[in-house]
Amino acid sequence: MLIRGGRVVDPSQGIDRIDDLLIRDGLVVAVGQTGSQPLGKVDETIDAEGLVVTPGLIDMHVHLREPGREEDETIETGTRAALAGGFTSVACIPNTEPPIDTQANVEFIRQKAARADTCNVFVVGCVSRDRAGKELAEIGQLVEAGAVAFSDDGSPVYDAELMRRAFEYCRMFDKPILAHEEVLELSRGGVMHEGLVSLSLGLKGMPAAAEEVMIGRDLALAEVTGGRLHVMHVSTAHGVELIRQAKARGIRVTAEACPHHFTLTDECLRGFDSNFKMSPPLRTAADVEGILAGLADGTIDCIATDHAPHAPEKKLLELDRAPFGILGLETAVGLCVTRLIETGRIDWLRFVAAASQLPAEILGVNRGTLRPGSVADVTLIDPGLKWQVDATRFASKSINSPFDGWTLTGRTVATIVAGRVKYRLQ
Amino acid sequence: MSNQPAVTAAPGPLRSRLPTAGWSHRNLLDLEELSAEEISLILDTAVLCKEATDGCRRKIDVLAGSAVVNLFFENSTRTKTSFSLAARRLGADVIDFSASTSSLSKGESFIDTAKNLEAMGIDAVVVRHATPGTPHLLAGHLDVGVINAGDGPHAHPTQGLLDILSIRERLGDLRGLTVGLVGDIAHSRTARSNLWGLTKLGAKVILCGPPTLVSDRWRELGVEISHDLDAILPRCDVLNLLRIQFERQHTSPFPSVREYAHLYAMNRDRLRRAKPDLVILAPGPINRGVEVTADVADCPQSLILDQVTNGLAVRMAVLWLICGGRQPAVAPAAESRRIV
Numbered sequence: 149m150l151i152r153g154g155r156v157v158d159p160s161q162g163i164d165r166i167d168d169l170l171i172r173d174g175l176v177v178a179v180g181q182t183g184s185q186p187l188g189k190v191d192e193t194i195d196a197e198g199l200v201v202t203p204g205l206i207d208m209h210v211h212l213r214e215p216g217r218e219e220d221e222t223i224e225t226g227t228r229a230a231l232a233g234g235f236t237s238v239a240c241i242p243n244t245e246p247p248i249d250t251q252a253n254v255e256f257i258r259q260k261a262a263r264a265d266t267c268n269v270f271v272v273g274c275v276s277r278d279r280a281g282k283e284l285a286e287i288g289q290l291v292e293a294g295a296v297a298f299s300d301d302g303s304p305v306y307d308a309e310l311m312r313r314a315f316e317y318c319r320m321f322d323k324p325i326l327a328h329e330e331v332l333e334l335s336r337g338g339v340m341h342e343g344l345v346s347l348s349l350g351l352k353g354m355p356a357a358a359e360e361v362m363i364g365r366d367l368a369l370a371e372v373t374g375g376r377l378h379v380m381h382v383s384t385a386h387g388v389e390l391i392r393q394a395k396a397r398g399i400r401v402t403a404e405a406c407p408h409h410f411t412l413t414d415e416c417l418r419g420f421d422s423n424f425k426m427s428p429p430l431r432t433a434a435d436v437e438g439i440l441a442g443l444a445d446g447t448i449d450c451i452a453t454d455h456a457p458h459a460p461e462k463k464l465l466e467l468d469r470a471p472f473g474i475l476g477l478e479t480a481v482g483l484c485v486t487r488l489i490e491t492g493r494i495d496w497l498r499f500v501a502a503a504s505q506l507p508a509e510i511l512g513v514n515r516g517t518l519r520p521g522s523v524a525d526v527t528l529i530d531p532g533l534k535w536q537v538d539a540t541r542f543a544s545k546s547i548n549s550p551f552d553g554w555t556l557t558g559r560t561v562a563t564i565v566a567g568r569v570k571y572r573l574q
Numbered sequence: 575m576s577n578q579p580a581v582t583a584a585p586g587p588l589r590s591r592l593p594t595a596g597w598s599h600r601n602l603l604d605l606e607e608l609s610a611e612e613i614s615l616i617l618d619t620a621v622l623c624k625e626a627t628d629g630c631r632r633k634i635d636v637l638a639g640s641a642v643v644n645l646f647f648e649n650s651t652r653t654k655t656s657f658s659l660a661a662r663r664l665g666a667d668v669i670d671f672s673a674s675t676s677s678l679s680k681g682e683s684f685i686d687t688a689k690n691l692e693a694m695g696i697d698a699v700v701v702r703h704a705t706p707g708t709p710h711l712l713a714g715h716l717d718v719g720v721i722n723a724g725d726g727p728h729a730h731p732t733q734g735l736l737d738i739l740s741i742r743e744r745l746g747d748l749r750g751l752t753v754g755l756v757g758d759i760a761h762s763r764t765a766r767s768n769l770w771g772l773t774k775l776g777a778k779v780i781l782c783g784p785p786t787l788v789s790d791r792w793r794e795l796g797v798e799i800s801h802d803l804d805a806i807l808p809r810c811d812v813l814n815l816l817r818i819q820f821e822r823q824h825t826s827p828f829p830s831v832r833e834y835a836h837l838y839a840m841n842r843d844r845l846r847r848a849k850p851d852l853v854i855l856a857p858g859p860i861n862r863g864v865e866v867t868a869d870v871a872d873c874p875q876s877l878i879l880d881q882v883t884n885g886l887a888v889r890m891a892v893l894w895l896i897c898g899g900r901q902p903a904v905a906p907a908a909e910s911r912r913i914v
Contacts, residue, residue, distance in 0.1 A: 336824055337824060343791065344791050344794050344795070347789055347791050347792065348606075348766070348795070349706050349707065349728055350706045350725075350726055350727030350728030350729070350761075350763060350766060351706045351707070351726075351727075351728070419707075419710070420706065420707025420708075420710045420711055461683065464683065464685065465683060465684075466684060466703065466705040466707075466708050466711070467705055467706065467707050467708075467711075468704075468705045469705070
């Protein structure tokens with residue numbers, strides 16, 4: 149396969165130029181003008197003129213809901229949504245029912261993913277057995293089964309000593325702990341960010357400190373153990389600053405931010421729409437600014453969506469009964485182009501690093517690059533395409549997106565997994 | 575209903591006096607969305623209703639043939655009774671629908687419940703719910719008028735209106751008056767509705783209570799806050815003493831009721847240090863001895879029972895404007911959700 153004439157952006161090689169990409173037998177052969185090299189037989193040519201060609205995007209924070217909540221999403225529908233969004237790989241978070249805390253459960257997901265034959269699914273295992281926060285899951289067994297990272301997301305690992313043990317134990321496998329940072333006593337009953345808006349609306353708030361205190365604890369534990377902490381969905385400016393300082397101190401910490409946290413604020417809750425309810429909650433304009441700055445200077449390594457499908461009948465409830473979370477996969481590229489690249493906050497190299505190269509590095513998977521010999525996962529993005537989000541046309545099984553109806557710039561037009569075109573924009 | 579009046583007033587003259595112009599809302603969700611003119615229109619209409627019903631005691635039939643549903647997802651005695659009586663005083667039929675006896679306990683969503691009631695041909699829904707914004711969500715799914723009878727700590731517009739009407743009856747124009755809202759601001763829908771209504775009509779509002787119940791952030795809205803009742807007492811023309819809502823708190827916002835009462839209860843001693851014509855309100859139910867001592871609750875400066883009567887008047891006015899007085903529907907502007 150020859151992808152001809154696109155703007156190839158591959159931060160792993162420092163490439164950002166108009167060039168061709170040659171793929172054979174599912175592997176990248178070369179990035180380079182094919183005019184100057186012997187081409188051999190090419191079975192398919194894709195004209196990528198005007199398109200951005202990137203190593204396949206990786207979303208390291210996706211809730212596929214299967215097993216247990218197939219009414220919200222399945223491995224098949226979730227990975228189809230990933231492909232439609234331009235993601236060739238997702239890491240699925242283990243807060244399923246049952247949670248992914250045994251080899252058999254890891255194997256279930258891998259088999260389901262193989263049967264779906266869509267994108268790569270990397271499995272995140274539970275930190276604690278039954279995700280109950282009491283004792284460590286059989287982390288070594290899970291690693292053998294293929295788990296790439298560990299997380300009790302949905303909940304924090306509440307017991308500080310258990311978290312310390314998890315950091316220590318995971319060092320043996322060089323696996324990161326993906327941490328949901330929340331002091332539950334401070335956010336209990338909350339439905340939105342605690343601030344002037346929550347005060348006006350009489351809604352119970354979740355203070356920024358609930359997140360920041362837990363980030364502080366986990367940074368201290370990562371430092372004392374030498375373990376690898378990955379802060380999920382950081383949402384506050386001060387949280388970003390804590391991570392910045394920790395990196396300067398040499399603590400092994402990485403972080404992700406979600407598109408909704410650099411796009412929306414707590415003001416959105418004024419309409420009481422549960423599609424703006426997520427955890428951590430939408431914060432203030434100053435926090436949005438802090439996240440944008442953190443993405444620009446690399447304090448926040450990567451972009452992840454926290455794709456959290458909920459069936460409509462569950463989400464369309466009173467604000468305190470509706471579950472936390474929104475869809476992310478199919479709007480991420482549009483939001484990143486619109487909010488990050490078009491505004492000049494980051495360039496394409498940095499975006500691809502944040503959405504492909506660095507997630508691959510953090511998860512320790514051999515993706516996120518177009519180096520010769522690497523697996524040919526490739527995303528083709530039309531950077532200027534204006535399109536209107538229509539949740540009813542999502543590949544996802546759910547429609548809980550606050551961006552429904554928005555006009556965005558930038559959209560995935562083709563997604564290629566191991567040299568095979570798995571998605572094409574119709 | 576033993577208190578149903580036998581005599582029915584002639585509808586003609588009153589109907590012609592009740593306003594139909596100046597009101598364009600399908601719903602009454604909170605006072606924040608109303609202009610000063612619209613608030614005054616409701617208050618003036620309430621005065622007319624009160625007069626026409628001989629102090630809310632007689633029945634008239636300006637809403638005969640209309641049907642109003644009380645859809646209460648949270649317990650209420652006085653507000654539900656007040657709305658029911660107000661609707662009946664205007665001749666409307668009233669149906670009470672409470673969550674415990676409904677299909678909600680069978681798992682039906684609140685929106686489905688309301689849509690079913692709407693399909694029965696009602697004219698307005700009076701809704702109370704423990705969660706802020708639920709009346710707003712209902713309004714987005716229904717074509718009939720939605721009247722918010724209290725949504726958690728967010729808003730209780732008719733309570734705000736009846737408080738303001740009671741103040742206006744006693745002290746006249748609200749401009750220049752200083753009103754202290756004392757107590758559990760954090761969990762009080764009454765506080766929020768008072769705040770919006772009073773400030774729109776030109777009164778100055780001071781929020782007073784311990785920092786655990788009165789956030790500094792209110793200052794960002796330009797509202798004065800104080801943690802010292804004794805310091806603000808001499809400046810206040812009105813005190814509205816809000817009930818401590820123990821049921822809405824996870825952890826106690828103060829060490830003991832005794833300590834709270836020591837710092838914030840309105841008692842005889844504090845009354846002596848206040849302006850001589852200070853007016854005292856309490857939205858009820860009151861905790862005697864906590865927010866207010868018994869002797870002060872029953873003193874001449876207390877408007878607590880006036881508030882109850884004015885509650886009927888205000889609710890009659892709101893029901894008239896929503897069910898009878900509304901101008902031909904103006905399509906509400908689509909709300910913009912975009913931000914940043």
